[in-house]
Amino acid sequence: MKKMILALGACLLVTTGHSHLHFGVTPKVVHPLPPSFITLRDIPECNPDESFPQTSLLPHFTEAHQIQYSCDFYDKDHVAWVMILFLEEWSKNFPDTYEIVENSLNALTIEWGKNSKNVKHVFDINGVLFENSQVVGLMESDTEIWVMSEPKLSSTSLVHELVHIALAHACGGADPDHEGDIYPCWSETHTKLIKKVNQRALSFGL
Numbered sequence: 685m686k687k688m689i690l691a692l693g694a695c696l697l698v699t700t701g702h703s704h705l706h707f708g709v710t711p712k713v714v715h716p717l718p719p720s721f722i723t724l725r726d727i728p729e730c731n732p733d734e735s736f737p738q739t740s741l742l743p744h745f746t747e748a749h750q751i752q753y754s755c756d757f758y759d760k761d762h763v764a765w766v767m768i769l770f771l772e773e774w775s776k777n778f779p780d781t782y783e784i785v786e787n788s789l790n791a792l793t794i795e796w797g798k799n800s801k802n803v804k805h806v807f808d809i810n811g812v813l814f815e816n817s818q819v820v821g822l823m824e825s826d827t828e829i830w831v832m833s834e835p836k837l838s839s840t841s842l843v844h845e846l847v848h849i850a851l852a853h854a855c856g857g858a859d860p861d862h863e864g865d866i867y868p869c870w871s872e873t874h875t876k877l878i879k880k881v882n883q884r885a886l887s888f889g890l
């Protein structure tokens with residue numbers, strides 16, 4: 685697993701700026717690219733000409749799926765890459781529950797939504813309860829999340845919902861009030877982990 689991440693993380697695009705410069709060092713801009721997964725099984729690509737929603741397997745994770753309302757949100761390789769970054773950060777912070785969490789992602793279904801949803805009785809990140817709220821992500825069950833799309837994957841609540849899924853499997857509850865005191869499990873470390881994973885995803889242009 686570690687080895688694979690290193691190999692994939694090493695995918696770099698090197699663009700040489702002005703190759704016709706006469707002397708000196710050619711300026712180089714190095715951009716890390718999110719990986720393309722080479723999979724043993726054939727995973728069909730999203731087809732913009734077919735009807736939506738379309739459900740497809742995600743690479744790397746054995747039974748993980750995404751349900752798309754448009755092929756633009758998102759490339760399956762990019763979604764899987766963010767999930768791998770999440771697992772990597774999880775293993776650094778919570779190594780004891782790595783395997784349980786990895787298994788929970790293997791069985792995950794992610795549904796992408798175009799618009800926010802109105803939901804009753806939701807908590808913000810500090811545990812403050814709201815009677816009614818427009819939400820951009822929801823954990824529907826232990827194996828399913830709904831996430832509103834944004835232009836960039838790292839701006840969505842995907843990683844936040846992954847934390848809920850991880851806690852549901854590794855801590856005995858999804859902890860709906862986050863850092864609040866009513867439900868156990870979610871700590872400041874989880875909130876920081878979300879930020880870190882999204883920063884790393886953004887560094888890959890996602």
Ligand SMILES: [Zn+2]
Binds near residue numbers: 844848860862
């Ligand atoms: Zn939440």
